[in-house]
Amino acid sequence: MIGKAWKIELFGRLSAGRDGKILTRFRTHKTGLLLAYLAFYPQRIHAREELIGMLWSDSDADAGRASFRTALASLRRQLEPGGTPAGSFLIADRANVQINPKTVTTDVAEFEYALKTSGKTTNLSEKIIALEQAVELYGGEFLPGFYEDWVIAERERLAQYFLDALCRLAASFEQTGNIGRAIDYARRVVGADSLREEAHGELMRLYAEAGQISAAKRQYNELEQILREELGVAPSPETHSLAARLQITAGRGEKSISSSAKTSIKSSISLGHSATRLPIFLTKFIDRKEEFGQIKAMLTSAQTRILTLTGMGGSGKTRLAVEAARDLLDNFNGAIYFVSLADLRDARLI
Template identity: 35%
Template structure:
C-alpha cells in the first residue's frame, strides 16, 4: 500500500495510510504544496517561491510567510509517525523540494503519464485496454487545479492541465467514434463542451454521432446550440463546414447514418472557414497569452539569484532538516 496519496485536482487532499484520515490543507499550504509537486523534479530557492506566492508583500514579509507556511506544510506531510524529511527536503536554509523518491501516489502524475501514453497512440491502433486506462486517467480530473487561486503561475498551470484533459477527451471521443461506439463517444464530447462550449469541431462531432445513431432531430438541435453559443460569446456564425454538415444531415433519411465527411470545399470556402476558425481561436487564446505574459514578467522581476529549476542532482546531498 502506498504510504501517502495526494490529490491536486479539485479539493487538495493528503491521505497517510494507517495514520489518519484525509487531510485538507489551508489555502496557502495548498498553493505551496501544489507548486512543489508540479515542479517536483527540481529544487527551488526560497526567494523565488516567496516572490511567486506572496508577490504583494515586501521581501522580508514574504520570506516570513513562506517559513510559516513551510512549517505548516511539514505538519501535514510529515505528521507524528512519519520521519522528518521523508517528503519535504531542504538544502540548508535556501532551497526546498518535494522528495520524489518517497513512497507516494500523485493524481496529476498518474493523469499526465496515462494521457500522454494514450495521445501517443494513433486512433486506429488504440485497443480496449488502452481506452479503459485512458478513461480511468480522465476520471482523476475531478476539478480544476487550485480553482480558487488567481496567481499567474496557478492560472498557467491550471490552463495547461485543462488543455491536456480536453485534448485527451477529444482523443477518446474520436477513438470511440472510430470503433462505432457512438454513445460512449457522445459522453466524451459532452464532457468537453461542459468545460469549453466554443469547441465547434466537438459540436460537429456530436452532430455526426447523433446522425450515425439515426437521431436526426438531435443532430439539428446540436447545431442550434452551437450557433447560439458562438453568436452569444463571439458574435460569429458556425463555419461553412458545420453548415454543410447540417445540410447533409437534413437531406439524409431517418435512421440512415450520415457520412462523417462534409462535402468538399471550394478554395474560397476553405479560406473563409480558416478565417472563422481564427476569429474563434483568437478570443480564447488572448486570455491565455495574457496570463503567460504576466507570469513571465513576474519571474523577470525577481533577482537572478532567486530563479528556480536547478535539478536536485546538481546540489549534492540535501539535508533532511
C-alpha cells in the same frame, strides 16, 4: 522507516491524503500554494529565496523569510506528524527546499502519465483504457481559487489536455464501431466547452453516423442559439453546410445518410476546424472590448514586431491574449501558436 505516500490532489481542490486521512485546510492560502507548488514540481530542488520572492513578493525580505519559515513549519506539522522521520515529506536545508518525491504522488502526475501511456501504445484497447483513466483523474480545474500566473497557465494547459483526451476517446470508440460511446464522449466535450463549434460539429456528425438525424438537427439548433446569445455570431459555413445536408435527409424521410455523404461531412468538418494550437478554456470569456480592439489593431499593424501585455497576476492577461489570437487566425492563415513561459526562470532561455 518512511510510511505510505501522501496523495496530493490538485484537480478540483487542494488536498493531501494518506491512510484515510484527508487534509483540505492549511494555515494560510499561501501555505497551501507552497504545498501545491512543491508537489507539482517534486523532482526540483527549489531555492528558498526564489520561493519567498514568488509567494511573498509584497513583503520586505525579513518579513518574507519569516512567513516562509512559518509556512514550512506548518506543513511539517501537518504532513510529518510526531513519530515521522524528518525529511520523509520535506527535504530542506538553509538554502533549498524540496518535497520528497519518494513519498508524494499527485493526481496531475498520474493524469499526465496516463496520457503519455495512451500516446505510446498502438493497441486501441490499451489506448482507450489509458485515456479513460486520464479522464477519470481530471476532477475539475487545476487549483481552483488560486490565480497566480503559473497556476493559470497550467490550468489552461491541463484543461486543453482533458478536452483532447475526451476528443481522442470519441474518435477511438468510433474507430471500434461503438458509436454510442463515441457520442457520450463527444457530448462531454460540448458540455465542457459549449462555445467550441467544432465539438458541436463532431457531435452532429456522430449523431448522423448513428442515424439520429433529429438529434443532429437539435444539436445544430443548440449551437446556433449559444453562438447568437454568447458571441453574437452565426455558425461557420462548414457547420451550416452540415445542417443543410441533414435537413435534406430529414426532408426525404430518410433515417440515415449515405456513406458518401458521411465521408463528405467528416472531411468538411476536419477542414473547417483545423487545429490552432491555442489553449481551450472551460469558462466564458468576458469581453474586454477596448483592450481587445487595441490588441488586434496593433497585431495587424506592419509596425508591430512584438506586443507585451502587462498587469497584475491573475488579471486575465493570458486569456485576453489567447482570445485575441483566436480572433486573428484568419489574418495569419491559422499560423498562430501558444507557448507557455510560466515555468521559465532564466530569461536567457526565452
